[in-house]
Amino acid sequence: MSSANESSTPRLSHIAQDLTADVLIIGGGINGISTFRELALEGVKVVLVEKNDYCSGASAASSHMIHGGIRYLENGEIRLVRESLLERNRLLSNAPHYVKPLPTTIPIFSTFSGLLSAPRKLLFQNGGAPKERGALLIKIGLMLYDTFGRNNGRLPRHEFFGKKKTLAALPHMNPEVKYSAHYYDAAIESPERLAMDLLRDSLATGTHARAANYVEAIGMNSGGVQLRDTISGETMWFTAPVVLNASGPWVDKTNSALGTPSRFMGGTKGSHIVLDNKELFEACDGREIFFENNDGRIVLMYPLLGRVLVGTTDIPNSDPDEAECTEEEVNYFFDLASHVFPNITLKKSQIVYQYSGVRPLPAAGDLNPGVISRDYRIVKEDMGDGTYLWSLIGGKWTTFRALGEHWANEVLTHLGLKRSRSTEKLAIGGGLNYPSNAAEQQEWIAQHKKSLSSARTEQLLNRYGTFAEEIIDDLETLGDEPLAHAAHYSRGEIISLIQREQVATVSDITHRRTDLAFTGALSDQCLEEIELIFRDTTA
Numbered sequence: 001m002s003s004a005n006e007s008s009t010p011r012l013s014h015i016a017q018d019l020t021a022d023v024l025i026i027g028g029g030i031n032g033i034s035t036f037r038e039l040a041l042e043g044v045k046v047v048l049v050e051k052n053d054y055c056s057g058a059s060a061a062s063s064h065m066i067h068g069g070i071r072y073l074e075n076g077e078i079r080l081v082r083e084s085l086l087e088r089n090r091l092l093s094n095a096p097h098y099v100k101p102l103p104t105t106i107p108i109f110s111t112f113s114g115l116l117s118a119p120r121k122l123l124f125q126n127g128g129a130p131k132e133r134g135a136l137l138i139k140i141g142l143m144l145y146d147t148f149g150r151n152n153g154r155l156p157r158h159e160f161f162g163k164k165k166t167l168a169a170l171p172h173m174n175p176e177v178k179y180s181a182h183y184y185d186a187a188i189e190s191p192e193r194l195a196m197d198l199l200r201d202s203l204a205t206g207t208h209a210r211a212a213n214y215v216e217a218i219g220m221n222s223g224g225v226q227l228r229d230t231i232s233g234e235t236m237w238f239t240a241p242v243v244l245n246a247s248g249p250w251v252d253k254t255n256s257a258l259g260t261p262s263r264f265m266g267g268t269k270g271s272h273i274v275l276d277n278k279e280l281f282e283a284c285d286g287r288e289i290f291f292e293n294n295d296g297r298i299v300l301m302y303p304l305l306g307r308v309l310v311g312t313t314d315i316p317n318s319d320p321d322e323a324e325c326t327e328e329e330v331n332y333f334f335d336l337a338s339h340v341f342p343n344i345t346l347k348k349s350q351i352v353y354q355y356s357g358v359r360p361l362p363a364a365g366d367l368n369p370g371v372i373s374r375d376y377r378i379v380k381e382d383m384g385d386g387t388y389l390w391s392l393i394g395g396k397w398t399t400f401r402a403l404g405e406h407w408a409n410e411v412l413t414h415l416g417l418k419r420s421r422s423t424e425k426l427a428i429g430g431g432l433n434y435p436s437n438a439a440e441q442q443e444w445i446a447q448h449k450k451s452l453s454s455a456r457t458e459q460l461l462n463r464y465g466t467f468a469e470e471i472i473d474d475l476e477t478l479g480d481e482p483l484a485h486a487a488h489y490s491r492g493e494i495i496s497l498i499q500r501e502q503v504a505t506v507s508d509i510t511h512r513r514t515d516l517a518f519t520g521a522l523s524d525q526c527l528e529e530i531e532l533i534f535r536d537t538t539a
Contacts, residue, residue, distance in 0.1 A: 009232050011504065015212050016236060021047040023411055024225060024240035026217045026254055029059035031395045032246030033198050034404030040202040040209035042412060042420060051216030051230055053508045055195035058248040058320065060512065061270060061357020063311050064304060066091050066099050066186040066398050068149050070141050071298060072374060080375045084398045085149030088186050090424060092151065095431040097465030098194045101155065102187040102302065103287040105170065107340055108179040110134040135179045142183055158183035172283040172341045189305065191397065192512040196501055197429020197467070214504050220258035222385040231504060242411055245391040248360040249320035255391060260381065264393045266318065266363030271325035271356040272311030273333055276520055279344050280308050291340055299336045305519050307352060310337060320358035352520025362393045376403055378410065430465020450476055471496050485526035486516055491533060498537045506534050
């Protein structure tokens with residue numbers, strides 16, 4: 001056991017040197033990190049711990065979408081859709097290095113389907129078996145979408161096309177299509193990197209904000225919360241009057257470990273596959289294809305990092321530790337993709353990556369998963385010893401800033417503090433001073449490339465935003481020799497990430513600090529190369 005100022009683990013010395021804070025956040029997913037940032041910016045003494053790596057649980061299993069959630073409208077979640085669209089637009093401005101406008105097409109195979117089931121779903125929260133949504137229902141939804149989310153006219157209004165124009169634009173589309181709807185949402189190329197930017201911004205505010213990955217909460221009593229380093233096994237007691245349980249689908253497991261059992265969660269599993277299929281990539285024509293089966297389940301596919309992402313399912317799952325993408329789900333994706341693009345051959349050998357996660361949804365009994373609210377709520381518990389435990393139920397990627405702001409405001413009020421600044425217009429990480437057009441980008445590259453080529457500097461700018469300046473500085477010392485088995489990264493770049501971003505395991509590099517695993521570049525030889533760099537750097 002450790003006491004203050006003692007730690008056998010150098011990476012935890014910043015935590016062990018002061019085992020107190022005003023707020024302890026348990027959970028380093030996107031919502032925990034967002035709340036951490038809000039409190040850090042207000043000068044609150046706050047510590048965040050995550051039992052695995054940052055953004056490695058449910059937050060790493062997203063569809064890479066920043067969207068309003070058009071299908072939530074028929075569930076009556078008007079507030080959530082409006083908030084989501086506002087936050088989408090803010091992210092387009094605050095994180096332009098990672099969040100980009102995404103043209104989206106909905107192929108429609110019927111006219112009136114869903115018109116009767118939608119009102120039943122809205123009124124009774126379970127309109128029977130899901131029904132395919134027809135053109136009229138989608139038209140109504142997109143009209144509301146335009147009302148809430150056009151971003152002061154910077155995003156075009158939706159458009160509807162008939163069969164002829166649809167097939168002219170997307171010639172590989174199923175010829176049975178009757179209409180198509182076109183509108184804009186947004187995509188996030190690297191959710192994990194955006195989370196790291198938020199974390200780095202938080203830690204840059206000063207020593208009052210501290211964070212550690214691979215640290216879990218394993219107990220709680222009047223003496224505080226017992227923390228354990230999951231790598232070394234070292235334990236320590238940490239004291240904070242406010243403890244925030246932001247562990248997503250693990251909320252109930254965390255509360256149980258803290259000695260306060262709960263049954264808040266009733267998540268659903270969402271799986272995805274990543275395909276290396278050039279024909280499918282080109283058929284998508286740079287847009288998301290957002291469609292549904294005749295059972296009403298939503299599926300999407302869109303080109304990303306030279307691959308095609310296909311997802312997602314919505315299957316009840318009560319154990320986030322057991323989530324995996326099954327053969328049945330893969331077959332389901334293939335069947336639906338073939339329905340939309342029937343002339344494109346898909347092979348399972350083209351799957352370069354697959355993943356699954358559990359959405360942190362509230363327990364909802366026998367409700368159809370599609371109508372369970374994606375909104376969030378906070379449950380507060382007075383532990384009776386001057387400590388308060390607050391648990392977060394729900395929350396989605398798009399609304400992380402608004403959720404963090406809301407939760408931080410409640411904490412600030414509890415602590416008797418007033419908010420001093422808003423994050424609504426605050427740039428995130430490498431989005432600060434990010435060039436807004438091609439001319440500005442070339443100017444930035446010319447000013448910052450140093451000994452690198454313009455093409456390599458542009459690659460780093462696209463990968464890290466203006467934080468690329470730090471990487472470039474490091475490469476002047478470390479060199480920029482390409483990896484032998486993944487030439488789009490360099491040895492110096494990997495070392496820089498290890499040194500700057502709290503990398504504790506090889507998986508942190510391969511799965512969250514880079515796109516090596518996601519794009520299928522992580523061959524056995526590449527993994528061995530990364531492992532050697534990691535050992536040399538952390539020795």
